[in-house]
Amino acid sequence: xxxxxxxxxxxxxxxxxxxxxxxxxxxxxxxxxxxxxxxxxxxxxxxxxxxxxxxxxxxxxxxxxxxxxxxxxxxxxxxxxxxxxxxxxxxxxxxxxxxxxxxxxxxxxxxxxxxxxxxxxxxxxxxxxxxxxxxxxxxxxxxxxxxxxxxxxxxxxxxxxxxxxxxxxxxxxxxxxxxxxxxxxxxxxxxxxxxxxxxxxxxxxxxxxxxxxxxxxxxxxxxxxxxxxxxxxxxxxxxxxxxxxxxxxxxxxxxxxxxxxxxxxxxxxxxxxxxxxxxxxxxxxxxxxxxxxxxxx
Amino acid sequence: xxxxxxxxxxxxxxxxxxxxxxxxxxxxxxxxxxxxxxxxxxxxxxxxxxxxxxxxxxxxxxxxxxxxxxxxxxxxxxxxxxxxxxxxxxxxxxxxxxxxxxxxxxxxxxxxxxxxxxxxxxxxxxxxxxxxxxxxxxxxxxxxxxxxxxxxxxxxxxxxxxxxxxxxxxxxxxxxxxxxxxxxxxxxxxxxxxxxxxxxxxxxxxxxxxxxxxxxxxxxxxxxxxxxxxxxxxxxxxxxxxxxxxxxxxxxxxxxxxxxxxxxxxxxxxxxxxxxxxxxxxxxxxxxxxxxxxxxxxxxxxxxxxxxxxxxxxxxxxxxxxxxxxxxxxxxxxxxxxxxxxxxxxxxxxxxxxxxxxxxxxxxxxxxxxxxxxxxxxxxxxxxxxxxxxxxxxxxxxxxxxxxxxxxxxxxxxxxxxxxxxxxxxx
Numbered sequence: 161x162x163x164x165x166x167x168x169x170x171x172x173x174x175x176x177x178x179x180x181x182x183x184x185x186x187x188x189x190x191x192x193x194x195x196x197x198x199x200x201x202x203x204x205x206x207x208x209x210x211x212x213x214x215x216x217x218x219x220x221x222x223x224x225x226x227x228x229x230x231x232x233x234x235x236x237x238x239x240x241x242x243x244x245x246x247x248x249x250x251x252x253x254x255x256x257x258x259x260x261x262x263x264x265x266x267x268x269x270x271x272x273x274x275x276x277x278x279x280x281x282x283x284x285x286x287x288x289x290x291x292x293x294x295x296x297x298x299x300x301x302x303x304x305x306x307x308x309x310x311x312x313x314x315x316x317x318x319x320x321x322x323x324x325x326x327x328x329x330x331x332x333x334x335x336x337x338x339x340x341x342x343x344x345x346x347x348x349x350x351x352x353x354x355x356x357x358x359x360x361x362x363x364x365x366x367x368x369x370x371x372x373x374x375x376x377x378x379x380x381x382x383x384x385x386x387x388x389x390x391x392x393x394x395x396x397x398x399x400x401x402x403x404x405x406x407x408x409x410x411x412x413x414x415x416x417x418x419x420x421x422x423x424x425x426x427x428x429x430x431x432x433x434x435x436x437x438x439x440x441x442x443x444x445x446x447x448x449x450x451x452x453x454x455x456x457x
Numbered sequence: 458x459x460x461x462x463x464x465x466x467x468x469x470x471x472x473x474x475x476x477x478x479x480x481x482x483x484x485x486x487x488x489x490x491x492x493x494x495x496x497x498x499x500x501x502x503x504x505x506x507x508x509x510x511x512x513x514x515x516x517x518x519x520x521x522x523x524x525x526x527x528x529x530x531x532x533x534x535x536x537x538x539x540x541x542x543x544x545x546x547x548x549x550x551x552x553x554x555x556x557x558x559x560x561x562x563x564x565x566x567x568x569x570x571x572x573x574x575x576x577x578x579x580x581x582x583x584x585x586x587x588x589x590x591x592x593x594x595x596x597x598x599x600x601x602x603x604x605x606x607x608x609x610x611x612x613x614x615x616x617x618x619x620x621x622x623x624x625x626x627x628x629x630x631x632x633x634x635x636x637x638x639x640x641x642x643x644x645x646x647x648x649x650x651x652x653x654x655x656x657x658x659x660x661x662x663x664x665x666x667x668x669x670x671x672x673x674x675x676x677x678x679x680x681x682x683x684x685x686x687x688x689x690x691x692x693x694x695x696x697x698x699x700x701x702x703x704x705x706x707x708x709x710x711x712x713x714x715x716x717x718x719x720x721x722x723x724x725x726x727x728x729x730x731x732x733x734x735x736x737x738x739x740x741x742x743x744x745x746x747x748x749x750x751x752x753x754x755x756x757x758x759x760x761x762x763x764x765x766x767x768x769x770x771x772x773x774x775x776x777x778x779x780x781x782x783x784x785x786x787x788x789x790x791x792x793x794x795x796x797x798x799x800x801x802x803x804x805x806x807x808x809x810x811x812x813x814x815x816x817x818x819x820x821x822x823x824x825x826x827x828x829x830x831x832x833x834x835x836x837x838x839x840x841x842x843x844x845x846x847x848x849x850x851x852x853x854x855x856x857x858x859x860x861x862x863x864x865x866x867x868x869x870x871x872x873x874x875x876x877x878x879x880x881x882x883x884x
Contacts, residue, residue: 211713213710213712213713256703257568257571257572257575257703257706258572260568261568261569261572264568275565275566276565276710276711276712277710277712278565278566278567278708278710279709279710279712279713280708280709280710280713281507281567281568281706281707281708282706282707282708283703283705283706284704284705284706285512285704285705287512287704288510288512288704288705291553292839295837295838295839298837299833299834299836299837299838302833302837303829303830303833303834306829306833307826307829307830310825310826310829311826314822347838347839347841347842348772348841348842350834350838350842351772351834351838351842351845351846354830354831354833354834355779355827355830355849357826357830358826358827358828358829358830358831359783359823359826359827359830361822361823361826362786362819362823362826362827363823365819365822365823365826366790366819366823369818369819369822373815393797394793396793397789397790397793400739400789400793401782401783401785401786401789401790403735404732404735404736404782404785404786404789405779405782405783405785405786406782407728407731407732407735407782408724408725408727408728408729408731408732408778408779408781408782409728409778409779409782410728411723411724411725411727411728411731411778412721412724412728412775412778414724415720415723415724415727416717416720416721416724417713417716417717417720417721417771419502419717419771420717420721420771420772420774420775423772423775424775427775427779
């Protein structure tokens with residue numbers, strides 16, 4: 161990294177980041193047209209999730225049999241998948257308590273499970289789903305606006321713009337992860353997005369701070385050179401803080417239960433994206449907005 | 458030199474003592490700090506339990522005041538039912554204008570609870586032989602008043618109840634009969650879902666003509682105003698002008714909750730150790746200082762969670778674990794800074810001082826944006842997300858404190874102890 165030209169290689173960084181963002185961006189853009197690339201959980205659409213401990217590994221024919229049993233008990237179509245080692249997860253549209261009870265009863269009769277084996281019962285009606293969706297959109301918009309406002313006050317416009325674009329990049333990369341690995345999108349995605357929005361800016365701020373300071377000491381240098389030097393100086397710090405934050409998160413991903421794992425994994429991706437963007441995107445972008453290399457400070 | 462060694466040790470002892478407090482709790486006369494086991498309330502996703510949200514099915518054209526009255530009746534009904542089912546730890550809260558959320562810990566059959574709690578209430582007034590006199594729907598008004606119940610009596614709280622015109626005559630005859638009973642059972646029983654709730658006595662003086670409810674009926678309550686209010690809202694259940702429909706259910710079995718808690722704590726512990734080792738290897742002496750700061754951060758976090766009795770959810774634990782990593786962040790910023798300053802040829806003491814000064818703006822800027830996110834989540838989020846926001850917020854504030862105060866203090870002690878070999882600082 162000793163002589164890496166962060167500004168000079170900006171276009172390659174940009175290509176990489178565009179590739180990483182593509183899936184998430186597509187997912188967002190297609191949403192208003194009714195095309196869903198995301199694996200939306202019941203939180204936003206309404207529906208029912210029942211998760212049972214079956215005390216044995218269920219094979220494909222058994223899963224199919226359970227789906228058939230659930231469908232005849234509840235009178236709606238049901239999808240069944242494995243969850244954890246010996247667990248199963250049944251997903252249907254929003255059904256009332258009698259039908260949910262009917263599914264549990266048929267599993268009790270046919271597979272000998274008990275009430276205690278009902279691990280999760282989640283039911284969200286479409287109206288509540290719509291409310292959760294609106295609250296989610298509102299909080300993301302509000303938090304982004306406030307962070308933007310803060311950056312606008314603290315930094316000059318061009319650096320603020322670069323920092324915000326880097327944030328957008330981090331969130332889009334995280335959304336790509338949701339799309340590609342079909343991570344269930346539930347209300348936790350809001351917490352994940354806002355955490356990345358709030359935290360990832362750290363790294364850009366640290367680089368920018370260093371740039372502002374180095375400009376005082378290097379009044380005759382190209383802005384691009386100042387950015388390169390500053391990025392190199394802060395490289396270790398950015399890498400190390402990302403590593404230390406990733407360590408506990410990785411442990412959650414390795415040994416945590418599925419629901420927290422689905423929250424920790426996108427966070428980890430967002431953090432890595434934030435590390436990447438703060439080094440290779442935000443400061444070079446600032447240089448670009450200032451009018452490239454030629455301008456003297 | 459001696460003084461700085463003592464100060465250094467004093468900080469370590471203080472952190473150790475705080476850790477003991479966090480584990481065992483302490484009971485000073487005016488100020489009690491609960492142990493982490495008593496203080497930290499586990500959310501339903503960790504302890505197992507159900508959160509059921511009911512929505513009132515409001516008929517069209519109903520006025521807001523009618524809706525409000527109905528909601529109060531609905532809450533009273535749910536409360537009474539929770540008590541009679543033995544769910545004493547259950548919590549009830551209004552969620553928006555026409556929704557009520559019921560949270561019941563440690564329940565194994567959520568569907569049964571959904572059904573029983575939400576079913577239409579059957580409120581009945583019965584004579585001592587068990588025959589139904591009037592139904593809850595015959596009650597048009599029930600409220601608490603305070604005043605003398607007879608001419609010379611003292612002022613007491615009572616329930617005043619009004620009945621619809623159709624029910625009045627039946628009620629009068631029934632009270633007449635009840636007052637005149639020779640077997641001593643001179644009462645009218647109030648039942649909710651076949652469960653006796655109250656049995657107010659009909660005084661003997663009403664044996665002649667019964668209580669004519671044309672101007673309302675007074676029911677005095679043995680007990681305080683609270684008891685009167687409970688009875689009034691119970692009687693109002695009969696007028697609940699709408700049905701309740703379950704619109705959201707979140708239920709986690711106790712087994713899964715326990716597993717979630719165990720694995721998360723394990724992940725946090727291993728993650729913490731990994732961070733401690735990494736910092737020590739990479740940053741040496743400052744790394745040791747950062748580790749001490751991180752340990753005090755963890756201790757203070759547990760203490761604060763206990764004192765504030767934070768409701769800890771699964772995302773909340775994720776917030777804490779995330780903030781462990783973030784707590785190191787500021788240390789790293791400063792140490793990298795100090796290293797730079799040492800390389801520039803400054804003395805260790807000067808390097809530490811200017812390292813802190815220069816890193817300060819970056820640390821504050823980056824923490825404020827995280828605080829903004831946490832506050833928005835706190836204001837707009839629901840349930841577990843609120844828990845995440847709280848732990849994240851506490852985490853950010855604590856990490857700033859441990860870095861700017863504790864790390865700084867320990868580093869200064871080090872320098873005063875003449876630990877000034879620049880290699881020890883990772884250069």
